[in-house]
Amino acid sequence: MEILILLLALFVLSLFLGVELITKVPPTLHTPLMSGTNAVSGITLVGALLAAGSDGSPMLVNVLGFIAVTLATINVVGGYLVTNRMLAMFKRK
Amino acid sequence: MNPNIVNFVYLIAGILFILGIKGLTKPKTAVRGNMLSALGMLLAVVVTLLNINTVDYSYIIAGVVVGGIVGSVMALRIQMTSMPQMVALLNGFGGGASLTIALAEFFTVLGVAPQSFGDLFATLAIDSSAFGVGVEGTIALVAIGLTVLIGAVTLTGSLIAFSKLQELMKKSYGLPGGPIGNALFLVAALAAVVCMVINPGNLVAMVTIVALALLLGLFLVMPIGGADMPVVIALLNSYSGIAAALAGFVLGNTVLIIAGSLVGTSGLILTQIMCVAMNRSLANVLFGKMAAGGEKIDADEIYAGKVTSAQPEEVAMMLEVAQRVVIVPGYGMAMAQAQHAVRELADALETRGIEVEYGIHPVAGRMPGHMNVLLAEAEVPYDNLVEMDRINPTFEDTDVVIVIGANDVTNPMAREAEGSPIYGMPILNVDKAKNVVVIKRSLSPGFAGLPNPLFAMDHTLMVYGDGKKAVVEMTTALNQA
Numbered sequence: 001m002e003i004l005i006l007l008l009a010l011f012v013l014s015l016f017l018g019v020e021l022i023t024k025v026p027p028t029l030h031t032p033l034m035s036g037t038n039a040v041s042g043i044t045l046v047g048a049l050l051a052a053g054s055d056g057s058p059m060l061v062n063v064l065g066f067i068a069v070t071l072a073t074i075n076v077v078g079g080y081l082v083t084n085r086m087l088a089m090f091k092r093k
Numbered sequence: 094m095n096p097n098i099v100n101f102v103y104l105i106a107g108i109l110f111i112l113g114i115k116g117l118t119k120p121k122t123a124v125r126g127n128m129l130s131a132l133g134m135l136l137a138v139v140v141t142l143l144n145i146n147t148v149d150y151s152y153i154i155a156g157v158v159v160g161g162i163v164g165s166v167m168a169l170r171i172q173m174t175s176m177p178q179m180v181a182l183l184n185g186f187g188g189g190a191s192l193t194i195a196l197a198e199f200f201t202v203l204g205v206a207p208q209s210f211g212d213l214f215a216t217l218a219i220d221s222s223a224f225g226v227g228v229e230g231t232i233a234l235v236a237i238g239l240t241v242l243i244g245a246v247t248l249t250g251s252l253i254a255f256s257k258l259q260e261l262m263k264k265s266y267g268l269p270g271g272p273i274g275n276a277l278f279l280v281a282a283l284a285a286v287v288c289m290v291i292n293p294g295n296l297v298a299m300v301t302i303v304a305l306a307l308l309l310g311l312f313l314v315m316p317i318g319g320a321d322m323p324v325v326i327a328l329l330n331s332y333s334g335i336a337a338a339l340a341g342f343v344l345g346n347t348v349l350i351i352a353g354s355l356v357g358t359s360g361l362i363l364t365q366i367m368c369v370a371m372n373r374s375l376a377n378v379l380f381g382k383m384a385a386g387g388e389k390i391d392a393d394e395i396y397a398g399k400v401t402s403a404q405p406e407e408v409a410m411m412l413e414v415a416q417r418v419v420i421v422p423g424y425g426m427a428m429a430q431a432q433h434a435v436r437e438l439a440d441a442l443e444t445r446g447i448e449v450e451y452g453i454h455p456v457a458g459r460m461p462g463h464m465n466v467l468l469a470e471a472e473v474p475y476d477n478l479v480e481m482d483r484i485n486p487t488f489e490d491t492d493v494v495i496v497i498g499a500n501d502v503t504n505p506m507a508r509e510a511e512g513s514p515i516y517g518m519p520i521l522n523v524d525k526a527k528n529v530v531v532i533k534r535s536l537s538p539g540f541a542g543l544p545n546p547l548f549a550m551d552h553t554l555m556v557y558g559d560g561k562k563a564v565v566e567m568t569t570a571l572n573q574a
């Protein structure tokens with residue numbers, strides 16, 4: 001139970017931090033912000049690795065894990081690459 | 094590996110994500126921010142890989158290879174005009190990943206998995222204590238249920254958003270009963286979550302959650318289209334983050350919670366910004382029909398005999414003597430791929446000493462910041478892209494406004510016609526400028542289905558035709574003058 005409360009505290013504080021950070025992003029960067037946060041949400045890859053790599057689990061778990069790893073990897077790789085492509089265009093003057 | 098070390102690395106990854114988003118607050122630091130964020134991701138993944146004690150890496154390797162190839166091909170080949178589609182797909186994949194992770198965790202704890210279709214309807218003798226002691230087990234099951242629900246809605250909702258943006262699905266369909274039908278689906282899905290929490294061994298409940306949530310995602314997004322798309326994409330972006338944070342609760346994983354809640358708030362704030370820019374509530378965008386309310390306005394009455402059309406050469410003559418020009422782009426510029434042509438016109442004007450700025454409405458295009466990315470691609474300096482609040486007071490001192498592919502966001506009815514569906518929506522006051530040039534294919538109405546009195550004003554010239562072609566002709570005429 002203690003751990004759950006700690007996780008909840010982490011969640012709530014992150015939400016407040018998120019509001020503070022995101023409201024400072026200028027409208028001109030809103031599209032890179034969306035693709036960039038898409039890449040960040042690919043952090044589910046961490047959970048996906050745990051599922052795909054669990055030994056002795058039913059095969060279904062590994063298959064679900066494989067799907068999760070694939071989707072999350074697309075988010076991570078695709079998200080960061082496309083964000084970088086866009087931001088590079090903003091950088092040059 | 095020592096779990097303390099793992100959690101410490103997760104903390105570092107979380108800090109790097111935060112610094113990454115902080116970098117996005119300025120165009121100059123944005124590239125570095127993105128790199129920091131990617132570094133955080135790399136650290137989190139590597140430490141996780143070192144931490145799992147597995148002998149069989151085949152599923153992991155297969156997933157990373159397939160995902161890596163698909164992701165990089167998408168990212169490197171996508172055109173900037175199609176960025177809304179790409180973001181919609183990524184939202185969906187994020188939701189799908191959370192969905193499958195929660196399902197995998199569910200079946201791992203159950204220790205058995207259905208081997209055949211018939212097994213999905215089996216009931217296992219298992220209660221919530223398998224998921225945690227006392228109330229913890231119940232909370233773990235609630236987290237799994239909600240992750241599955243939100244993940245599945247995000248997945249199918251985003252796929253529909255993608256097919257609408259890609260114009261694979263052109264019509265809008267909805268459930269009979271509209272919002273009530275959707276509400277019933279949501280209530281039924283939540284009831285299935287409750288059943289699953291009470292008796293996790295009852296696999297039918299889990300199957301029902303997945304099925305209802307997948308359908309709910311379809312029905313939520315199918316009726317929405319066109320100019321409302323930015324709101325939907327931002328909202329689905331938020332859902333994908335919330336699903337990731339919930340998955341963090343399922344797995345007790347700190348970095349998932351930090352990252353997921355950052356993404357969740359980001360999407361919500363963007364949703365809020367879009368709604369304010371359209372003067373509509375979120376409920377109205379999701380469930381309302383825009384044209385509802387307000388008397389029918391006869392377009393012929395507004396346009397008859399009052400619309401003046403012009404050739405690009407005539408516009409060039411007008412531009413020649415201007416001192417300040419503002420370009421107002423909309424979705425039509427993206428459709429016509431005219432961003433490079435627009436930049437060249439601006440260059441031609443600037444070499445003549447004419448001041449050029451761009452007026453960007455928050456909901457121009459199909460996603461937040463869509464126009465900015467297109468113009469950045471055409472190497473327009475971002476300082477020249479001016480937000481609505483800052484550009485509006487300058488229109489009175491502007492000699493020529495060129496509106497290309499924008500309609501509703503310039504409609505003065507939003508300011509003047511009380512009772513009009515768009516009344517109260519903040520617009521770009523282009524009609525205050527000395528001259529207005531509107532490049533458009535025809536007089537057809539925009540997404541709101543309303544005629545635009547701007548087109549009939551005395552100081553407005555309509556240039557009919559393809560946006561790119563018209564702009565190129567203006568530039569050519571200007572350079573010859």
